[in-house]
Amino acid sequence: MTDLIPPTPEGLTRAAALLADGALVAFPTETVYGLGGDARSDIAVARIFEAKGRPRFNPLIVHLPDVQAARRYAVFDDRAERVAAAFWPGPLTLVLPLRPDAGLSPLVTAGLPSVALRVPAHPVAQALLRAFGGPLAAPSANPSGRISPTRAEHVVEGLAGRIAAVVDGGACAVGVESTILGLTDGARLLRPGGLPAEALEDCLGEPLLTGAGTDPERPTAPGQLASHYAPAARVALNVTAPAPGTVWIGFGPGCAGAALNLSESGDLVEAAANLFHFLHRADAMSDGAIAFAPIPEHGLGRAINDRLRRAAAPR
Numbered sequence: 001m002t003d004l005i006p007p008t009p010e011g012l013t014r015a016a017a018l019l020a021d022g023a024l025v026a027f028p029t030e031t032v033y034g035l036g037g038d039a040r041s042d043i044a045v046a047r048i049f050e051a052k053g054r055p056r057f058n059p060l061i062v063h064l065p066d067v068q069a070a071r072r073y074a075v076f077d078d079r080a081e082r083v084a085a086a087f088w089p090g091p092l093t094l095v096l097p098l099r100p101d102a103g104l105s106p107l108v109t110a111g112l113p114s115v116a117l118r119v120p121a122h123p124v125a126q127a128l129l130r131a132f133g134g135p136l137a138a139p140s141a142n143p144s145g146r147i148s149p150t151r152a153e154h155v156v157e158g159l160a161g162r163i164a165a166v167v168d169g170g171a172c173a174v175g176v177e178s179t180i181l182g183l184t185d186g187a188r189l190l191r192p193g194g195l196p197a198e199a200l201e202d203c204l205g206e207p208l209l210t211g212a213g214t215d216p217e218r219p220t221a222p223g224q225l226a227s228h229y230a231p232a233a234r235v236a237l238n239v240t241a242p243a244p245g246t247v248w249i250g251f252g253p254g255c256a257g258a259a260l261n262l263s264e265s266g267d268l269v270e271a272a273a274n275l276f277h278f279l280h281r282a283d284a285m286s287d288g289a290i291a292f293a294p295i296p297e298h299g300l301g302r303a304i305n306d307r308l309r310r311a312a313a314p315r
Helices: 009-020 042-052 078-087 123-132 152-159 197-204 268-285 300-312
Strands: 003-005 025-028 033-038 061-063 092-097 114-118 165-167 179-182 188-191 234-236 247-250 289-292
Touching (some): 009 025, 009 123, 009 165, 033 042, 033 123, 033 152, 078 197, 152 268, 179 197, 234 300, 247 268
Parallel strands (some): 003 165, 234 289
Antiparallel strands (some): 025 033, 179 188
16 A cells, blocks of 8 residues: 655655655655655665666665765765855755765665765655655656656555655656766766756866766666667657657647647646656657657757657667
């Protein structure tokens, strides 16, 4: 039985008590819903992997209420302090050297000498973190490899009966996962996401490294598996003339006849917010095939295309 908890003070106190007992509670962030468990508890973190069916070599993001709390778990250099001051709280995850005395479960870091940290901006996430009073490991609250959840009902569809509760905070505003910036090997974009890479480059005053240094068989951060975010239906990309029987998802004003349109005005922020919800809807509508219109490869379009390429990858 998975309970739906309102984001009231009483509800958050109850959710924090469940987490303190080692149970799993899903909660909203500005990006997607996260599946929270005590990051210091081997049992709680193992339950996250079990509930999601997630490979144990895939590290988790630790959520914290502020940068002061984050400094207890990782070593911050000048670059880390600069981007944290600029973009936290917000849709940015930093991969930093793990402090030897961090006290996190080694399952969180997949045995790596680094840790992924984030300070979410969503008021419900902030309230829950402060009510709990500790670090929460929280990957997306969905079965591993499937479509990420941006509403409480998405979580229930995928994980009902596997987790204790979901805190219902409504729809997520950003709609794609956080951008992940690695600072253990230069400044490296490990995953495009809700914060455009261009903003990080402007803040750091240098171009971000990409590609090299990531191994899909041994990821250094979440979201690097080749096949991820996948619906049951097959997914095709950059389609302007869909085959009959295909659920076509458009982008922009030139997609007359599309079953759904990520943004009729061509707004990438709106498209990102709609992406996973529309994937859920299209999967329910489809007889086996979904197609997406082309999405520009800049700004949030980089994150949208990253998710779509992984959704369309062979499984």
